[in-house]
Amino acid sequence: MLDLYSPGSSILHRLAPGIKVSALMLCGSLLFLVDGLLIPSIALGFVVGLYRVAGLTMAQLWAQLRPAALLLVILFLVQGLITGWGVAVFIVLRFGVLLLLAGLVTLTTRSSDMIEAITRGLGWLRWIGVNPSKVGLAFSLALRFIPVLATLTKEVREAQKARGLERSIIAVAIPVTVRMLKMADDISDAIDARGYTP
Amino acid sequence: MDTKSIVYIALFAALTAALALFPPLALPGGVPITAQSLGVMLAGSLAGARRGSLAMVLFLALVAAGLPLLAGGRGGIGVLFGPSGGFLLAWPISAFFIGWALAKFGTNNLLTTALWIAVGGIVIMYAIGIPWLAVAAKMPLSKAVYVMLAYIPGDAIKVVLAAVISIGVRRAYPQV
Numbered sequence: 001m002l003d004l005y006s007p008g009s010s011i012l013h014r015l016a017p018g019i020k021v022s023a024l025m026l027c028g029s030l031l032f033l034v035d036g037l038l039i040p041s042i043a044l045g046f047v048v049g050l051y052r053v054a055g056l057t058m059a060q061l062w063a064q065l066r067p068a069a070l071l072l073v074i075l076f077l078v079q080g081l082i083t084g085w086g087v088a089v090f091i092v093l094r095f096g097v098l099l100l101l102a103g104l105v106t107l108t109t110r111s112s113d114m115i116e117a118i119t120r121g122l123g124w125l126r127w128i129g130v131n132p133s134k135v136g137l138a139f140s141l142a143l144r145f146i147p148v149l150a151t152l153t154k155e156v157r158e159a160q161k162a163r164g165l166e167r168s169i170i171a172v173a174i175p176v177t178v179r180m181l182k183m184a185d186d187i188s189d190a191i192d193a194r195g196y197t198p
Numbered sequence: 199m200d201t202k203s204i205v206y207i208a209l210f211a212a213l214t215a216a217l218a219l220f221p222p223l224a225l226p227g228g229v230p231i232t233a234q235s236l237g238v239m240l241a242g243s244l245a246g247a248r249r250g251s252l253a254m255v256l257f258l259a260l261v262a263a264g265l266p267l268l269a270g271g272r273g274g275i276g277v278l279f280g281p282s283g284g285f286l287l288a289w290p291i292s293a294f295f296i297g298w299a300l301a302k303f304g305t306n307n308l309l310t311t312a313l314w315i316a317v318g319g320i321v322i323m324y325a326i327g328i329p330w331l332a333v334a335a336k337m338p339l340s341k342a343v344y345v346m347l348a349y350i351p352g353d354a355i356k357v358v359l360a361a362v363i364s365i366g367v368r369r370a371y372p373q374v
Binding site: 021024095098099134137139142143144145146148150153173174177178181182185187191192196 | 199200201202204205206207208209211212213215216219240244256257259260262263265266267272277280359362363366367370371373374
């Protein structure tokens, strides 16, 4: 979700961002239509193959899963205990494949190219009075904000730990929200100060 | 639209995505209990009607683009048409209503704030989500209503949290 672009010249790097995003959307939706372990397993093998084609290392592949690893384990246990282990394997496998696919697109596409593709793909919005560049800016900011919010929450929890409040939802949520709003105001001032005119 | 609005829209879309990191509770019927509807309530109560609802539209667009941003790592266009799709598509409307009602009827009192958030975040969301669930999961409407009763306690907690957080934040950062 950050700019994780890994330079290269493979076919996946050279493919137009619009095609990659469309393929991601298509695969993501198809994976939610199938049942059973066979297709997600094949998809997993296929995606790992694509990482090889793009010249990416297994360490980079693992780096796509690592931030979600704990979540995957919790998801696996919760689903396993509530709905059965077969479903748990299926859900975790599907989640993993999606993360790897999204990661593959991120690793092989510069985020500037990606935003440009989104902006171009939304050109039709001009007809209903929406500026596509502004939509592109909102997209890229949102993707950039997700990891920032995670870091912010971690910092506030550490600060509240000193007061013994790290488990209080309110004592963490209010400072996080205030800091996040301040950050948003600073960012919009910074964008305006640079004379942003889409 | 000014830059500040664009940044706020992106911010509340990201907040809703970040709330997916709390693991969801899967219940029979295909609609999970998640912390994400808290993002809807906060978007409405802090960002306002227009920005809040657009933030939810942006979030749903990111989900539709295939990013696994829904709790439990779900994503893709397929989810929007699944059993819980009605609840997801209700998010922009809920956020809009909460923002509109709080702007019109004041935001200082905890009880009234919670009440308006409950109307937007529970009544409106259920009014759209339950008929959709009944059609998508091919169950009678009465059974869908019955299934959704299990979600009321969790949603009530989220309403109170959203009200306390939004009043606390407005007090600490009045320029929002």
